[in-house]
Amino acid sequence: KKIVKNFHEASCVSATDRLESEDKDIYEHALEFAKNELAPNMKNWDSKNIFPKEVLRHVGALGFGAIYCQEKFGGSHMNRLQASIIFEALSHGCPSTTAYISIHNMCAWMIDTYGSDGLREKWVPSLATMENFGSYCLTEPDSGSDASSLKTSIVKKGSEYVLNGTKSFISGAGESAVYLVMGRTGEGGPKGISCVLVEADRKGLSFGKKEEKVGWCTHPARQVFMEDVVVPTSNLLGVEGQGFNIAMHGLNGGRINVASVSVGAAAAALEAATKHLTVRKQFGRSLKDFQPYIMSHRLQYLQFKLAEMASSVVSSRLMVRHAARSLDLKTPNLVSLAAMAKLFSTEQCSKVILAVEMILHVCDQAIQMFGGYGYLKEYPVQQYYRDIRLHHIIEGTNEMMRMLIARDLLK
Numbered sequence: 001k002k003i004v005k006n007f008h009e010a011s012c013v014s015a016t017d018r019l020e021s022e023d024k025d026i027y028e029h030a031l032e033f034a035k036n037e038l039a040p041n042m043k044n045w046d047s048k049n050i051f052p053k054e055v056l057r058h059v060g061a062l063g064f065g066a067i068y069c070q071e072k073f074g075g076s077h078m079n080r081l082q083a084s085i086i087f088e089a090l091s092h093g094c095p096s097t098t099a100y101i102s103i104h105n106m107c108a109w110m111i112d113t114y115g116s117d118g119l120r121e122k123w124v125p126s127l128a129t130m131e132n133f134g135s136y137c138l139t140e141p142d143s144g145s146d147a148s149s150l151k152t153s154i155v156k157k158g159s160e161y162v163l164n165g166t167k168s169f170i171s172g173a174g175e176s177a178v179y180l181v182m183g184r185t186g187e188g189g190p191k192g193i194s195c196v197l198v199e200a201d202r203k204g205l206s207f208g209k210k211e212e213k214v215g216w217c218t219h220p221a222r223q224v225f226m227e228d229v230v231v232p233t234s235n236l237l238g239v240e241g242q243g244f245n246i247a248m249h250g251l252n253g254g255r256i257n258v259a260s261v262s263v264g265a266a267a268a269a270l271e272a273a274t275k276h277l278t279v280r281k282q283f284g285r286s287l288k289d290f291q292p293y294i295m296s297h298r299l300q301y302l303q304f305k306l307a308e309m310a311s312s313v314v315s316s317r318l319m320v321r322h323a324a325r326s327l328d329l330k331t332p333n334l335v336s337l338a339a340m341a342k343l344f345s346t347e348q349c350s351k352v353i354l355a356v357e358m359i360l361h362v363c364d365q366a367i368q369m370f371g372g373y374g375y376l377k378e379y380p381v382q383q384y385y386r387d388i389r390l391h392h393i394i395e396g397t398n399e400m401m402r403m404l405i406a407r408d409l410l411k
């Protein structure tokens, strides 16, 4: 039963345009959930820094906890395009919560793809239902963009590994049951890095304070400290020295997912702005009518602005879905396409949301102290903006995305 309609379903900004009917159903299902279960809570979760565990379990029950993992371990066995569609739809309800779901999915996929059968059987089913949560631990206090210079040590002692080090900005830390830790088992640089699964109850694992963030407030980020944490060598993902490649393969999907979250937030903001222009009247006419015939008026450009915003949403979405299809097909250029999708969408979509704030701001100017709606927390656009602004930084800064694209062109 369809309750929520896809905004402008038959128009140029439709999110389901040209999708196969199965993918269209997936989008609408996720959107309905987002509008019914996420959107009504988004403001409260944000202002009170609530990590909505119970609702995340509903997300798991929908099959969105291990979207692209094997069915035999509880995954939904969907493709990357479908994952992108899901994250875009969910983002309408709460970009911050959706971004965490995307990181969690990256962790589930890494275990499903590189873990032993023992690790898969033990962890993927409960990650799929979101009974348990996962955290991805790459960044350290002194290694962000230069990820392969990380210092966390993983020393083999018989049938065990001993881990020492600190990880920073770890989403879900303190709440997650599993931590996928990239650490050094060998030489300096990427080839000496391995990926080990650390369970939350391991002795020597502890967490820093909950970071106070501008956005992404609906899930915690903390430092993760490891002091002589001992895990069995069977907790290794892949083989020793493969950890950096595993981390990067995870991030290719992560970058597409986070770009999808940006597209969803921008599409939601566009929807809000369009409705606002339609219902709000000033100077005896609806704001949507302030163009083109009152060209001298300060509000003259509202329609053009809306058209530019819609174009940004659609072009970003095309790029994201193109990258997702490339990841499904494992094309050789997938790294650059994922980087392009993230670079383009996160920046364009922030502009879309800034433009929404501008529209509200222009309204404010129009009748002199009309009220700064864009600045009020009552209006979700500021939250969309705060949440997706981080997407210029996480999962590889956009400067690193530019570097990856240029490197591909020049090689």
Ligand code: 2MC
Pocket (backbone or CB within 6 Å): 103, 136, 138, 139, 144, 145, 146, 147, 148, 149, 171, 190, 244, 245, 248, 249, 251, 252, 335, 393, 394, 395, 396, 397, 400, 404
């Ligand atoms: N996909 C697949 N393989 C990749 C890859 C990618 N995206 N990026 C690098 N590699 C491979 C690369 O091909 C090479 O493999 P091989 O030697 O087998 O050919 C290996 O990894 C080493 O790569 P580089 O030689 O490029 O290593 P370098 O140290 O120069 O790394 C860079 C460069 C900038 C690409 C990498 O450090 C990077 O991506 N930095 C950004 C870090 C990042 O994204 N952090 C996000 C943290 S997680 C987060 O924010 C969350 C919210 C979860």
